[in-house]
Amino acid sequence: MPIDLHTHSTASDGTEPADVVVAEAARAGLDVVALTDHDTYAGWPAAVAAAHEVGVDLVRGVEVSCSQRGVSVHLLAYLVDPQAPGLLAELDRARDSRVTRIDRMVELMAADGIPVTVEEVRARAGDGTTLGRPHVADVLVDNGFVSTRDEAFSDVLRNGSRYHVSHYAPNPVRAVELVRAAGGVPVMAHPFANGRGWTVDDAVIERMADAGLAGLEAHHRDHTPAERTHAVELAARLGLFVTGSSDYHGSGKENRLGENTTTPEVLARIEDQATSGIDVVRAARA
Template identity: 50%
Template sequence: MPGDRRFEGPSDLHLHSVHSDGTESAAQVMAAAHTRGLRTVALTDHDTTSGWAEAAEAATSLGITLIPGMELSARNDWRSVHLLAYLFDPDDSGLRAEMERIRDDRVGRAERIVRSIGRDYPLTWDDVVAQTGDNATVGRPHIADALIARGIVGSRGEAFDTILSPQRGYYEGHYAPDIEVAVDLVVAAGGVPIVAHPTPSGRARMMAVPLLERLIGRGLAGFELDHRENTEAGKRVLRGVVETHDLIVTGSSDYHGLGKPNVPGENTTSDDMVARIISLGTGSRPIYP
């Protein structure tokens, strides 16, 4: 409703549950957010909306406003790009078909990785399935959890630093749409697209500014600048882009439960920026307590 400010207070717009690669149920994620004093959150599981209903019920009971969201897999040439999408229509045919294609290919990719690892370590596909929640988007974190359960590694971090490192030869790519296509799909579904952790270090480095300018022209709404993986140099560049185009800036934890050290509310999004996201989203609405 116009002028509704029930979302005011600390807001974290990037959290994951077992519906993708988090370690907690959607309800447990909402409880963790509540414990940390958050008033507004977004569940943003990878390439799925299957946790929305559970999260909405839990958030409502806890007095938390839920912004329905997702983290959509995309690419820029060889580079993996993650696009946070808020308040889109989950039944939009174009976006839904792309989500299903991504998830289906992730399963095939995971099976190929496990077959390769299984030639050298005692790991099977059943081990991975046992670590994957119902309707979850399967990913390498689930393989890491299976390696932990087997006693082959001690943590997700160790798994990604060793066996799951691209340098070890087990890595497989997976399908993801070009970032320009991804932005178009989210906008067409009435959603608000924000680039997640846009200035990482290493090979995943920031997209070129001319490309970002094209994305802005297609409806990209902003950047998740306050995130522990962003580099300071990259953030300085993007702040200039934000100022030039009057974009949305978010801050988030990227919480994964025990899957990462990130804590709900370690970075937050201002009330004014949350209000802008709500005003732009036409595919779905916030769920207020």
């Protein structure tokens, strides 16, 4: 039973609508896929409809953007109640902050003659989308400034660039507590992907575990073999389970659906721990 628990749609920074992501999961031979857009549930309804249509089970989730003393932390939250007020307020605040952040970054770049405008970025993202740097990157590609998203992120959009502006994000320990309060199951995404930038140390993850962290996404393309081993060993020490996922973004990244997967036993643990009443969508299969 191939299970991929980390994908993104155009509701955040993926390049395909949620229904297309689910359809692509079916074409890739997956039995179960999770939709985990950044700080939004907007893709859930289309994903649910598509899951029934194409015969793929769907885990509804969200990727909560967190920050620990300026270090980015990503928390996957599965089967949360989308109406839970505490988590919903944090997601709303984070999305609002992303808008003002992107506006400021674009202003700084445009002042130096880089071909991008706020209007272009918002048009590229579309209505209701969680704005992010990938949308700026797409406009830079469209306007011929760079060839790919990766090139933009290695240059003007990198952390530490003179154009970089931070945005609001909750502390990861607090985020774990909010996910649990929303009846969901929190899993830390790519915890040791040092190629992306600074990562938190084990002590932070230990505090997250004390607050209710359920698992670590050990098997991810941005982890080196040593980082995967570290994640597996730390999870065992802290009594956490281990997941594997693609972190699929459509054509926005090279990540391919199903390139890393999660076991059925771990998915069962996620379902057992969820208390929100939001169940895995079981699709009828031929």
